[in-house]
Amino acid sequence: MSSHREAPSISKDPVADNTDTYAFVSPDKPDFVTMIMNYIPGESPAGGPNFYEFGEDVLYEFVVDNDADAEPDVVYQFRFKTHVRNANTFLYNFGQIKSLNSPNWNRFQTYSVARVIGGHTEILGSDLLCPPVNIGPRSTPNYAALSAAAVHTLSDGSKVFAGQRRDGFWVDLGSIFDLGTLRPFEQLHLIPSAAAAGHNSLKNLSVHTIAIQVPKRRLTKGNWNPTDATDQRAVIGMYARASRRKARILSGSKDVESGPWVQVSRLGNPLINEVITPMAQKDYWNSEHPKADSQFVNQVLHPELAGLLPFLYPGVFPHLAAYSKPRADLQAVLMTGIPSGIIPGFQNYTGPVIADMLRLNLAIPPTKSKPSPLGLLGGDLAGFPNGRRLTDNVVTIEVRAIAGVTIPLVDPSFTPDGAAAVVQDGTSGPGVGSKFPYLLNPKSGYEIP
């Protein structure tokens, strides 16, 4: 979760396994959009001697659709290269790493950023340095400084960062995947247990983050800066994807790679491939492009979890149990965006094309004071499913949506169960920083052995 190891094949390929994707209007720079994609699920801070790094053989991309057809219109591409100063040692560092060009740092990565639009590729930056991982007070004594130095400004004024971050996602995996144990209903479960506090299974773990902060006008069709939230052109769809070359031949010291890039992971809305897509389709889903998502729409209209909740919690979700209509609310929230006229002052509709993308209305300003972790459900128009912020509690939002709280958006005759408004996993996140890339510094391996 939200997409950590969410499908059988990608769970065996961590450097290409997208854990979370975010897109939000930057709270401290409202004319910019921040897009974040995280990889390598569950990095233990103590990752030596071969610390975590990006895949040189992976193409990482942000894909933006700005004309409502779920096709790529603006794509940001990231490629990584690994450098070793001294190949005759097993050490990651020979001494303290006090700067990004420290000669004590043996194995480091650089990357390039390209923007692809209309078949034209523009190189925005190259040989950009990643920060080292956070090793400990001896090796990386001022990690905050290293991290800050790894925020680069690109040729078009965008900012970029690629490197290790503390995982900003939170969830009680142990509870949820123990037959759907949710709070505060443990005692009402088919197999009851005592109430217990939630435990964030990802606490103190890290991911590898690729983040870019882009002027809004670089993402819209016609290069404009939307200010009218009712204008459908103000909405972009976006997702992240990772691709590998079609052929790879293991060949001793230098493997052979050839052929076109083949998508092996994609992520728009959180938790879709995790808990909506059935096991047999998860890998296939990862290989498909959002524009083809109509083939998966039935599992959104009839989500398995909506049937499980009343079964696992007898008598707790009676209205949900009796609801047999296709879940048009979930289709709107996840696959098309929410049209105008449903939520006052809000729309993020991208037309009838069924596609799993984050949909962000660029004209809605960021909520600077106390954004609601429940996003739109909490009355905060700047939050999920209007894009996704780092502070949005997407587990609770989506569980409540599946439990029925969003059905009245499309079917006013339905009254949600009282339980649907309070069900949650019972955890909270690590918090966020005030500046790009917003995700917190990773914990060091010495600190979290």
Added chain:
Amino acid sequence: MTELSRRAFMGRAAAATAAGVAATSGIVALPGLIAAASPVAASRSTQQTALDLSPVGQDVVVHVQDASTGEVLIMVGTAETTFHDPELVSRLLKGARTAGQEA
């Protein structure tokens, strides 16, 4: 697939194929590929064509997608294209059988 015309691809592939196929089976595939691209050329004896074994500068990987129809996928760089070349596939299979017997 990366933008690449079939004609241009053929030119590159012809120069490149030897290395990749040789790595796979030890069989030179150039004449067969040219034959597949041109019905007229297909009728010519492959022995009459000079072999161009100059490297293309990138690794080449050939995959027999459907032996029964002689369908071959050739990949070079980020490009790929499919040929139908039963003659080439026949020779590749012959090499494969030999390799299988030696394994």
